[in-house]
Amino acid sequence: MVRVAVAGATGYAGGELLRLLLGHSEVEIGALTAGSSAGQRLGEVHPHLTPLADRVIEGTTVESLAGHDVVFLALPHGHSAALAAQLPDTVTVIDCGADFRLRDESDWTTFYDTPYAGAWAYGLPELPVGGGRQRDALVGTGHIAVPGCYPTAVSLALAPGFAAGLLDPADVVVVAASGTSGAGKSLKPHLLGAEVMGAMSPYGVGGGHRHTPEIEQNLTAASGADGSQVRVSFTPTLAPMPRGIIATCTARLRQGASGADAAGIREAWAKAYADEPFVHLLPEGQWPSTASVLGSNCVHVQVTFDERAGRVIAVAAVDNLTKGTAGAAVQCMNLALGLPETTGLPVAGVAP
Amino acid sequence: MVRVAVAGATGYAGGELLRLLLGHSEVEIGALTAGSSAGQRLGEVHPHLTPLADRVIEGTTVESLAGHDVVFLALPHGHSAALAAQLPDTVTVIDCGADFRLRDESDWTTFYDTPYAGAWAYGLPELPVGGGRQRDALVGTGHIAVPGCYPTAVSLALAPGFAAGLLDPADVVVVAASGTSGAGKSLKPHLLGAEVMGAMSPYGVGGGHRHTPEIEQNLTAASGADGSQVRVSFTPTLAPMPRGIIATCTARLRQGASGADAAGIREAWAKAYADEPFVHLLPEGQWPSTASVLGSNCVHVQVTFDERAGRVIAVAAVDNLTKGTAGAAVQCMNLALGLPETTGLPVAGVAP
């Protein structure tokens, strides 16, 4: 059995990690650590994790995390680097935060307010890169940065088009909506239930959201060596639901590209995901819904070409806490340890 | 007192009309008509309309509608033309359906499956057209077509930019989300509560939604005589809330246009709505939320320039049933009859 610890067990990402690990046949759940909740029963914080209700939360220290094969970090952005530096090299560390996602220091500096910590292997196995998949970089790796939830949805929606050279990198527009667990457990008035229900509102509009450079990094990588830097207009929206992301992504066809028509588009997307266990291109005419992937590690994708407007429209739905965070983290752990990639990861959503 | 009838009183638009008319000081509510519900108490269908609970629903006939100064039509698309043709010329007829909205017969034929009925005065008073406002065409008019809910939000979000010549008509991308009352009361499985809650899903993707040509018609009109035809990539989304539309609208700046910068954009929007009683440009940094306009006739608008992506992003929030349908209808009635435009129309939302 693989012995795992979760640092930051009391947040939404931590709770989802534990839910998935409870169903993982090869894993033994070790230390659950947190900051201010240390000493509490886990059942007070996560009453849905019934089998772990009587486990006591420990403080997040090198000592409490010692003796595990895998440590998941589910900490606020900017807290992973210092902790990771103190863990032994032999531990597989999987970071659900942003700290090690960006390869370009200036991107980091522009969007985050802590020192740049470097980049780890990026945990989006399905991303087409350089003729292969990002998966290849994850097998047997000791340090993995789990992607952001929006970048997962947006990148998987559009990557097949960039990988096939069909899309114009200069004019990508993305509008996405997320359930409010995406904002975490921070106690802010606009996240109160009474404010959230019935409310949809964009935020971080005008390029301000920290996931923008990560999306651009992924789509540029998918474009391959010949591709130009992809630029994305990204608008996230808070939606009145606990979980789920729906990303509506549009781009122009690349002028003169071969296969740049409705049939070519469909073929590119179908080929990209034909063998992926978690990414499903829906039958034509059926559009993704967040409800269909709730609690599952699946991504539902659909794409069409709007001839009237001259734009490709690709839509992806993910559960921001599962494939968008904790499910991806477990998938990365499986790859890192050489386990079957799908172990412990639900592929059916919880609906209705 | 103005005596009004509502044909199609049992649908969501009809119910909202009655809610607003109950608070309108110059109006007496006459016949309430419908199809299959004729003979029922209104309280069985709209229990929220407490003061009208004991009114009996009549059939929708020329006879039941006779003797009124104003007749509101809140019928399924394609049913208004035949009925309107039978009403006396002296009656002010305000149609909440799509039948008389489109000026281009080929647009109608492409998107609807009934014969083209022509175009009435278009009931979006705030739309800038030809140096003035669409309002001018509504004062004293006998036949008015109330705009669609999405076109109201999208047109008011972007019109100031087109009116000021700041936006490129060739590359407009709109992604909007609507509460499920926008789909009406039709009994379809995907509209059941259990399906809707927690679910976001796009529909009519790829140019298929009937509101697309109406949006293009409005933005082209706002562009003035020199403007080219505006083309819009429009993706609507169903959101887990009863009411409300949030429209995220982006366009490129028009190359070389004077004032095509952040300051010029703000000025254009501020000027466009400075004197409008229902359209409010929010202070910089505050973004519209559907919750803030629930039950009100207000439109909240915000705009910014994303320098990184080179796009203007304008967002509007409306209540699809109030300003998006029934509120607009009452506003049009006020203009048609020479009443103060704001009579009977709430400007504060019901929140939280």
Added chain:
Amino acid sequence: MVRVAVAGATGYAGGELLRLLLGHSEVEIGALTAGSSAGQRLGEVHPHLTPLADRVIEGTTVESLAGHDVVFLALPHGHSAALAAQLPDTVTVIDCGADFRLRDESDWTTFYDTPYAGAWAYGLPELPVGGGRQRDALVGTGHIAVPGCYPTAVSLALAPGFAAGLLDPADVVVVAASGTSGAGKSLKPHLLGAEVMGAMSPYGVGGGHRHTPEIEQNLTAASGADGSQVRVSFTPTLAPMPRGIIATCTARLRQGASGADAAGIREAWAKAYADEPFVHLLPEGQWPSTASVLGSNCVHVQVTFDERAGRVIAVAAVDNLTKGTAGAAVQCMNLALGLPETTGLPVAGVAP
């Protein structure tokens, strides 16, 4: 015009007061005061109150509240007494808090942790008391305590039965559900949107909720001089909606009481509310829904006799912020000032 101030304008009760006062023809809105938000624009706190968006919030002081005819107090429990003591006698003071609701000091001491401040005229006009109505005690009164939201719903559901001597005071069971605005704007993890949506959970179970003695006080008062003290088992529940209370209230028939049968029950309830503008006994077979009273000052009531179980079941729906708090406060102000009782109070709900 009556000049009114709202102390505690930034909470949910304060916001709802302002929404209603904006539609009140006899009122001019004066000072809006609060604690930590003083100096902010109201639009930052209550973006739905569009017409007041640019008003600046003042501190809650005797000075800022001076010069008004009416002062509404919408403060946390325990803060009203000190402030009220400093306001001139000529000011009509209407307290939305609990401070002056309970007539029995020991009830107060058992359930609240601040010193007992006494009791003001209790602002539930429709409550049958001593052959008349509580309304009589409110006309021309200078100090009124607005009822709690649950007590409003429960008292109006059951009072006709106690007033008619039909119900056994010893065995009343109430289970009620409230939208989360009932918990106010306090920043607690279990009130976050992601926690609230999809969640129903009881709280204050076992007699612990502070509204219990207030309910008992009202029902005992309705029972008249001969009535025994009513004892209530009251369980409140948090429901996944922003607003609304549904109270399911059951009691046994009083042994041997005349009229203690299905027909007698219906007659008692019908008679009790025949002339009430805001309380509506629904037609037999139609049950109240929170959605039907959203944003309105109406109470929907239904009652039946369950012969199988031998219990009367009465259900009431109110909007906790409107008739449950701010609407009641305005209704009380109308009575206190001799204005028509219904002025400025919506009777149609906002649905769907």
Added chain:
Amino acid sequence: MVRVAVAGATGYAGGELLRLLLGHSEVEIGALTAGSSAGQRLGEVHPHLTPLADRVIEGTTVESLAGHDVVFLALPHGHSAALAAQLPDTVTVIDCGADFRLRDESDWTTFYDTPYAGAWAYGLPELPVGGGRQRDALVGTGHIAVPGCYPTAVSLALAPGFAAGLLDPADVVVVAASGTSGAGKSLKPHLLGAEVMGAMSPYGVGGGHRHTPEIEQNLTAASGADGSQVRVSFTPTLAPMPRGIIATCTARLRQGASGADAAGIREAWAKAYADEPFVHLLPEGQWPSTASVLGSNCVHVQVTFDERAGRVIAVAAVDNLTKGTAGAAVQCMNLALGLPETTGLPVAGVAP
């Protein structure tokens, strides 16, 4: 591998059965049958069941159901008996409908409109009966009637008290709330999303709900040979969430019963569920929430004694589709086949 068929695969119960069976290690999913949807891809009906998306729905016939070891019936009430009669005796049949739940023909006739079909082994393993558990009646059984969702929650909330002789059978009051999937997929206006969100409303009030006799049957059985017939006042409520039941159940203490105090109550409940894998008595002070059991087969229970009102209050939360229907069905199958009882049944909820 056990080969299973699901008759009625397109409803909510059928969909949840398939979700659980996909995670069941000992099962192979055979025929999926339905009525009007026969011939469709399952992905059109249940897009969340990604691994089964391309399976084709067959008609519900004896032929399509042949060749399976287990047949689950998830049909509308009244349809199971005729079908079950045609299946071979060697097949294990587990009925999620009401047809075989009631042991008293007159109860059936009073509450249902089809002929009485008899009673099968009742599938609530945790119910204390006659010194043992209902589980004993299920091991190796060929025909099992899965309990109703409300009876599961209510029976498990109160049974320990009746089993221990602590509760008065004559005065049980239950108010429960259910997510709207409990009403099934029937296309009725009041189940539309726009109607449901923000709405709470009781239904079947006054003893009319069909689950009433089933609750009484269970609690009477738990009372043992000496117990009187239990009578329940049961009021169900529709709540604005897709799934989940919260049942607030109260009863008076039985006069003079030994252990009829707060400590005795706690002990009775603790003892009743100490060894149950799916029923969890929460620590004192923590109350069940529907959110904590979403998608899981767990029941969360809490109990207290309200000295002021003299009543025991017990609350249970279940997922109406999992432990309330499909999870119970799988649990029954495990017992019937001699598999470990918990196989394939999630014990962690999906939250937030």
